[in-house]
Amino acid sequence: MQIVIQDVLDAAEVKRARAAIAKAKFVDGRETAGWAAKGVKRNEQASALDATLDPIRKLVTDRIAKNSLFAMAVRAKQLSPLLFSRYKGEMHYGSHVDDAIMQGMRVDISFTLFLADPSKYDGGELVIESTSGEETFKLEAGSMIVYPATTLHRVEPVTRGERIAAVGWARSFIRDPAQRELLFDLDTARRVVFERDGKSPAFDLMSKSLANLVRMWADD
Structure with a gap:
């Protein structure tokens, strides 16, 4: 099941998150990719060691965990630490499936919380592949797509501006x-x-x- 959840963050929270992320130290996104995904991942991620982002990570994680629609759809037992990703200048992430185990946690569900105004960048769509075809998502800032971690998915090249997003994973109490x-x-x-x-x-x-x-x- 895929579900779009709107207004996980309000406008003020989005602005606060973007301001903090703009000052963060970014590293090559391949540092957190599996051996196969490294070949198709071209993005940047805020360094996990950048403690200045801790308040924003806590805020965003709290808003996600307490969202009633997310709770109903995911029934999360555990959430991974959030990653803040950035795409610009033709950066993209080719077709891949997320690792089954991350930091000792089984991964059942993936989610992407969009933080950039979609009018400010071209490309950057999240494309989720299935046997029935492909679905494309480019959401308003503060909205989130939740989908099974078992799916093949990709991020299209960003040809103008910057795509900023928070990504994370959940282990569900309900495995199936x-x-x-x-x-x-x-x-x-x-x-x-x-x-x-x-x-x-x-x-x-x-x-x-x-x-x-x-x-x-x-x-x-």
């Missing part, structure tokens, strides 16, 4: 993506029922089913 989608749909439906009818017998039964399915499937 089909089960995660079923839980997301059921949780969405029960919230609709609650908004329409309040706490009703139908809501209680759906809540019971949701809780027991999580209990059945959770990988804790």
